[in-house]
Amino acid sequence: MAQQDGSPAKASGENIEQFGYKQELRRGMGLWDVVLYGVLFMVIIAPQSIFGTIQQNSHGMTPLVYIIGFVAILFTAMSYMRMSKRFPIAGSVYSYVQRGINPHVGFMAGWLILLDYVLVPSLLIVMVMNWGVALVPGSPAWLWAVAFIAFNTFVNIRGIQMSRGVDWVIFIVEIVAVVAFIALGTNFVLGGGGAGGFVLDPIYQPGQVDAHFVAAGISIAALSFLGFDGMSTLAEETHEPEKNIGKGIIIALSIIIVVFVAQTYIAAIVQPDWAATDPDMGFFDSVYLVGGPVFYKIMLLVNIVAVGIANIINAQMASSRLLYSMGRDGVIPRVFGKVHPKFQTPWFASIFLGAITLCLALPLQDYMGTLAGFVNFGALSSFILLNFAVFIWPEVHYLANRTRQQYNPRTVQFKQAIKQQEKEKGYHHKCAVCGRTDTDYPDLQFRYCSKCAGYHCFCQDHIFNHVHFTEE
Numbered sequence: 001m002a003q004q005d006g007s008p009a010k011a012s013g014e015n016i017e018q019f020g021y022k023q024e025l026r027r028g029m030g031l032w033d034v035v036l037y038g039v040l041f042m043v044i045i046a047p048q049s050i051f052g053t054i055q056q057n058s059h060g061m062t063p064l065v066y067i068i069g070f071v072a073i074l075f076t077a078m079s080y081m082r083m084s085k086r087f088p089i090a091g092s093v094y095s096y097v098q099r100g101i102n103p104h105v106g107f108m109a110g111w112l113i114l115l116d117y118v119l120v121p122s123l124l125i126v127m128v129m130n131w132g133v134a135l136v137p138g139s140p141a142w143l144w145a146v147a148f149i150a151f152n153t154f155v156n157i158r159g160i161q162m163s164r165g166v167d168w169v170i171f172i173v174e175i176v177a178v179v180a181f182i183a184l185g186t187n188f189v190l191g192g193g194g195a196g197g198f199v200l201d202p203i204y205q206p207g208q209v210d211a212h213f214v215a216a217g218i219s220i221a222a223l224s225f226l227g228f229d230g231m232s233t234l235a236e237e238t239h240e241p242e243k244n245i246g247k248g249i250i251i252a253l254s255i256i257i258v259v260f261v262a263q264t265y266i267a268a269i270v271q272p273d274w275a276a277t278d279p280d281m282g283f284f285d286s287v288y289l290v291g292g293p294v295f296y297k298i299m300l301l302v303n304i305v306a307v308g309i310a311n312i313i314n315a316q317m318a319s320s321r322l323l324y325s326m327g328r329d330g331v332i333p334r335v336f337g338k339v340h341p342k343f344q345t346p347w348f349a350s351i352f353l354g355a356i357t358l359c360l361a362l363p364l365q366d367y368m369g370t371l372a373g374f375v376n377f378g379a380l381s382s383f384i385l386l387n388f389a390v391f392i393w394p395e396v397h398y399l400a401n402r403t404r405q406q407y408n409p410r411t412v413q414f415k416q417a418i419k420q421q422e423k424e425k426g427y428h429h430k431c432a433v434c435g436r437t438d439t440d441y442p443d444l445q446f447r448y449c450s451k452c453a454g455y456h457c458f459c460q461d462h463i464f465n466h467v468h469f470t471e472e
Contacts, residue, residue: 023236024344025090025237025324025344025345026237027238029234029237031248033238034248034252035251035252035255037317038227038228038249039252039256040314042224042227042256043174043224044171044174044259045174045178046224047066047260047264048263048283049307050224051282051283051286052277052279052282052283053279053280054264055268055274055277056277059208059274060272060274061202061268062267063264063265063268067257069224070225070253070257070260076229077249080231080245080249081249081250083100083232083386083389083390084096084232084235084242084246084249085243086099088235088241088242089235090235090237090325091322092230092232092321093229093232093382093385094109094114097109098110100389100390101385101388101389109382112378112381112385113322113379113382116376116382117318117319118353119371120315121149121315121319121353122360123371125148125149125358126361127307128308128312129145129361129365130365131300132144132304135297142362145362148308148309151309152313156317156345157340157345157347166313167313167314170305173302173305173306177299178262180291181267181295181299182263184290184291185267185270185286187290189266193270193289201269202264202268224260226376226379227318228249228252228256230314230317230318231318232249234317267286271289284296284299312357316354320350323352324336324337324339324346327349336349427440430457431446432456432458432466433462434461434462446458447463449463454469
């Protein structure tokens with residue numbers, strides 16, 4: 001029945017009552033807000049922190065590693081796109097696998113992605129602590145952690161509107177910093193520095209690319225792309241989520257790969273001797289070479305602000321929405337499903353994540369590699385379950401149903417009766433209305449009516465033109 005109160009009708013994806021939930025979070029995001037969220041969550045300057053490590057592991061082909069990683073992650077992105085259209089709710093991979101396979105497997109997927117979402121803010125805070133001490137020697141690392149976690153938790157509780165304003169400011173700062181580095185790096189190389197010009201070595205080196213290189217490249221680069229999946233957690237705060245979430249994921253990934261490849265290519269040709277690249281500060285060494293100590297400190301500060309605020313805000317936002325969804329379903333304590341009455345945000349989950357991030361970051365400051373390994377494991381494992389739910393499970397489910405139908409006693413009896421009829425009466429099909437058979441009329445098509453009680457066959461003239469049998 002049409003609405004009579006003059007209020008705008010809900011888009012189908014905004015009607016979460018169809019999934020058994022009520023709208024508790026505030027919708028206020030459009031397509032480009034979602035794209036911005038994804039780009040900032042993935043962080044357009046993310047390669048800068050791990051550039052040196054990838055350079056050494058890839059023999060100087062960091063841009064190629066990111067291209068391979070992008071192609072691999074695109075398949076999972078398409079799975080998110082498909083599932084976000086079918087289930088535009090906040091639980092992300094937890095909800096998708098829960099509804100695509102069953103609640104038990106969904107519970108496993110939820111805990112696996114939770115391993116990623118809970119540990120990512122801790123990993124990022126550890127990076128900020130290390131950079132902060134490098135920027136201000138002698139400053140206490142814990143102070144950097146407390147300051148950023150407190151600010152980010154406050155912004156997350158206040159809601160999407162406040163975090164969106166912070167996101168736009170930091171996005172502009174990041175873009176300016178990346179453009180400045182690319183411009184200075186190009187000028188440096190064309191002036192005779194580094195490789196002395198644009199070369200193909202960072203993109204491809206004959207004899208160096210094999211299956212091992214591809215597998216290693218995907219596992220390393222995957223960490224930088226993590227964040228696109230978090231965009232799906234905003235489904236209940238986005239207008240037309242069935243369209244905007246999936247589309248936003250693809251747009252954000254397309255933007256991020258261009259920026260990743262551009263800046264890592266310039267950094268690679270500024271320092272063509274990949275074996276001598278510092279694994280921890282490799283990118284910043286390139287920054288120092290092209291812009292001097294002032295630009296070095298500026299870029300370090302930009303990384304601290306971008307990762308410490310924008311990236312962690314968005315990581316905590318995704319994590320709190322996942323906890324909210326799982327708490328709402330009762331698979332974890334329901335207190336995580338509590339929503340702030342004024343700001344319409346999952347306030348308890350946000351505070352919990354802030355506390356967990358602080359408790360993990362301080363003792364694990366020297367274990368970045370271990371944290372990164374757990375994050376990758378949680379994310380990639382949940383991605384496997386998601387892709388299974390999208391590409392494989394429907395086929396398995398179809399074949400199981402088909403097999404069950406084939407060996408159903410009633411089906412077996414029907415097939416035996418048909419064979420016996422053909423043997424005794426000389427025909428396979430006979431129309432229950434006109435009496436014509438497939439023996440007398442071999443070109444005539446016959447069908448069984450699914451609306452009739454029992455098994456009754458009809459010719460093509462009567463399959464849609466007969467009175468249904470109500471008794472077998």
